[in-house]
């Protein structure tokens with residue numbers, strides 16, 4: 001008989017938490033008892049899982065002693081505070097925030113790329129940033145053809161990456177624009193409707209944003225290659241769901257674009273959509289609620305000798321967050337690491 005686990009979702013009312021619950025249902029994760037946890041503001045509200053109603057519990061009052069695995073997405077500051085307690089109470093936590101990603105003792109896992117790292121966990125595993133996940137999934141098949149020396153990436157990131165309130169802000173601004181009213185900015189420093197903001201997370205001393213530096217540091221950690229050079233510009237765009245990325249890759253050996261296309265097609269996590277003459281290429285609107293990372297516009301980088309360019313799109317809430325977290329849990333179950 002399949003072993004079943006006591007599961008808690010922390011951040012159960014949020015954009016990622018709700019998707020985690022859908023995926024646990026959809027992928028039939030072996031759940032014995034289920035617990036929905038959020039802030040004290042949501043205490044007593046109802047959540048549905050596997051057609052049953054659950055009362056949301058407040059994180060501050062919740063004990064993890066009886067919990068086998070925690071799917072965690074309550075924001076970095078909250079995770080930093082509660083995760084050590086959850087681990088010491090005996091739960092294994094998969095955290096979707098940036099709180100522990102750079103801790104050398106915490107594996108940062110994308111199951112299609114570095115599943116072996118999961119075995120090194122001590123009760124806590126981290127899910128990478130959404131923009132890193134889809135990028136490393138698309139780079140991984142190329143790494144098997146040649147070492148990657150340098151990556152330059154520009155992102156076009158959906159507002160759902162900033163949480164539920166940002167989704168409403170874009171909706172409200174579009175509605176106000178149509179109605180001729182004032183556009184109110186709360187979640188972002190500027191109007192997001194009909195605009196592009198080259199600003200995701202806070203700016204660092206080196207003038208890159210924290211989101212951009214996540215892509216640098218997380219890629220190095222996942223690839224276990226401190227020498228790989230990455231430079232990112234992360235841009236928030238008025239898209240509800242689905243991050244797009246233009247990626248320039250420089251490799252040690254030259255990779256023919258056709259060979260790259262074949263290698264990408266072989267990855268179980270990737271769907272290649274690359275028939276530009278028929279207007280076929282990955283689009284954010286088509287990736288919504290889908291599992292794969294979509295890759296297209298694969299071509300030679302004419303600005304350097306060993307370079308490729310590609311356009312990579314994925315559902316940031318799914319593969320970029322909830323799906324990757326659930327896949328890490330499935331890996332732990334499969335490898336008996338729970």
Ligand code: A2P
Pocket residue numbers: 010011012013014015016017037038039040041042043059060073074075078162163164165
């Ligand atoms: P709540 O709805 O009770 O505030 P999103 O990223 O979509 O904004 O969701 C954030 C998630 O994190 C929500 O489920 C939110 O719950 C939860 N959360 C925020 N602050 C806390 C906190 N202090 N303790 C527990 N959960 C929190």
